[in-house]
Amino acid sequence: MELGKEVLPLAVVVMGVSGCGKSSVGAGVAARNGMRFVEGDQLHPARNVEKMAKGIPLTDDDRLPWLDRIGAEIKTAQDASQGLVISCSALKRSYRDRLRQAAGGRLAFVFLEGSRDLLLSRMQARQGHFMPASLLDSQLQTLEPPTGEAGVVTVAIDMALDDMVALACEGLKSAAIKGGFHAG
Template identity: 50%
Template sequence: MADDTGRGGIGRTAIVVMGPSGVGKTTTAKLLSERLGWRFAEADEFHPQANIDKMKAGVPLEDADRWPWLDTIRDWIAARGAEGENVVVTCSALKRSYRDVLTGAEGVRVRFLQLEGEVGLVETRMKARRHHYMPPSLLASQFSTLEPLQLGEDGVAVSVDTSPDAVADHALAALGLQAPAKS
C-alpha cells in the first residue's frame, strides 16, 4: 500500500484534483501541494498546442484529442513516483475512462479529489478569471461530460461552495491526509 504521508514507505501517491473547468482545481491543488509538501503540476500545461487552439476557439475536445494528453500526465505521475515523489496534479478527468488511464501510473496510488459546484457558481468564477484559454461557453459541455466518481474509484468529492482554504481543509480530511508538522 502506498504511504500517503510522503515520508518513507514503498509506494507513492498522486492526488488528481478533478472536475469541470472553473471549479477551482488549480487553487485547491496548489494549496494541497503547499500543505503536504508535495510536487504540483497543472495538467493544462501538458496539452499540445492543437488542443489549446481548439479550446480557445470554443471547440470542445474529443476523446481522440484527450488520449495522448492523458497518457502524458500518467507517464509524468509514474516518473515522479519512480523518483520517490508524491504529487498533486490538476486534471479535469471528466470520464471514468480518462481516470482509468491515470490510474495506470505504475508504482503510484492515484487518488481523485472531485471538486463539485453548482453551474451558476462555476460560471461566475470562470467569467471573473483572466488569462485562461477555456471560455465559459464550453462549461455546459464540461458538465454534460462529467461522470462523477464511481464505486471502486479511489477518491472523494468535496464541495467548492466555501473559501479555498476551507475546501483544502475538507479535502485533506476526506482523503485522510495530514500536512506534515512544521519543524
C-alpha cells in the same frame, strides 16, 4: 501526518470541470503536504489549447495524448518515490482508469463539485485563461461523476479555498489510512 510521507509514492489528481478550482486546491494540497504540484493544463498539446480557446470542445482523441502525458508525469514521480499533486479534469471514468493504470493503481482523486451557476460565475470572472465559459456546458455533459469509485474524495466548491483544501487533505488522509488508493 503528511500525505507524501504516509503513503509514498502517492499521486493525487484534483479533478472536475473548468472553473471548479483545480489549480488553487491542487497547489494548496501540495503545499500542505510537501508535495510537488503540476498544472495539468500546461501538459495539453498546443492544438488542444488552440481548439478550446476557439470554443471548440475536445474529443476523446484530443484528450488521450494529454492524459498519457499526465500519466507519464505521475509514473515519473512514483518511480522517484516523490509525492505529486496534479490538476486534470478527468471527466470520464475511462480517463480516470487510464490514469490509474499509469500509476499502477496507486492514485487518489479529489473531485471538486459545484453548481453550474457557481462554475459559470467563476469562469466569467477569470482573466487570461484559454478556456471560455462557453465550453462549461460541454464539460458538464461529458462529466461522469466518480461516485462509488475507490480513492475519491469529493469536496464542494461553495466555500473558502482554505476550507476546500483542508477538507481535501482530511479526506485524503482518511482514504490513505483505509488503503483506498488502490484500484480494484
